[in-house]
Amino acid sequence: MKQYPVYQTVHQGEGRVNWELIPRLEAFINPWSQGTIQKTRFMAQHDSHCLYARFEVSETSLNVERLRDHKLEVVNSDRVELFFTANLDLKNYYCLELDPYGRVLDYAASHYRNFDYDWRWPSNQLEVNSRLTGDGYQIEVSVGKASLNALDLIHDNGIYMGIFRADCKGGGQKGKGPKIFDWISWVDPGTREPDFHVPSAFGRLQFLDAMPAQR
Secondary structure: OOEEEEEEOOEOOOOOEOOOOOOOEOOOEOOOOOOOOOOEEEEEEEOOOEEEEEEEEEOOOOOOOOOOOOHHHHHHOOEEEEEEEOOOOOOOEEEEEEOOOOOEEEEEEEOOOEEEOOOOOOOOOEEEEEEEEOOEEEEEEEEEHHHHHHOOOOEOOEEEEEEEEEEEEEOOEOOEOOOEEEEEEOOOOOOOOOOOOOHHHOEEEEEOOOOHHHO
C-alpha cells in the first residue's frame, strides 16, 4: 500500500500554514490511458485541530458546469477528490469532490457505489479555498480532526485516503450528454475501467511529528 507522510505543520500566524517544506506528491497516473496527463501536485500537513490538504493543478482548458450552482454540477466539471475510510472493506466512506471555484460535492457512500448525496460534512469542520492560477487552479482544504474522529476515520495515527483528479476534456452541452474525462489517481486500482470506489484505490496518510528540519 502506498503511504504519504503528513507532518505536523508550522503555522505562520493567523492560522496560515507554511507549504514550502512539505513533501510533494506528484506521481499521479491515469492507468486507463496511454496518453500524457496534465500535472497534479498534492501536499498535506496537520496540527491538533485539522488536516490541511493542498492541490496544485495544471489545466490548459478549464471545464466547469455552472447552471444552477447545484452541488451535483461538480460531477460534470474539472475537479479534485478526497475519499476517506476507516476500513478497506468500504462499509462506510466519505467523499469530497472540489471544483476549481471551491464548490463542494460531499457525500457518504458504501461499497459498492451506494451514494448518499443528501449527506453533508459535519458543520463547521470543513473549509475550502480555491483560486485560478496562470496555468490552472489551486485548492486548499482544512478538515477538522473533530469530524474525522466523529466519523471514526483515524486509527493508529493515520487514515486511509483516496486522492484523485477528474480532468474534464469536454463533451456534452448545457448539462446534457456524457463528459469525457482523464481519470487521475495516486494509486493504480488495477480495475479494467476507471473506478475510484474500490478498496484498491486507497492509500494511507500517516500523521507524524514535525519534519526533522523544523524541530
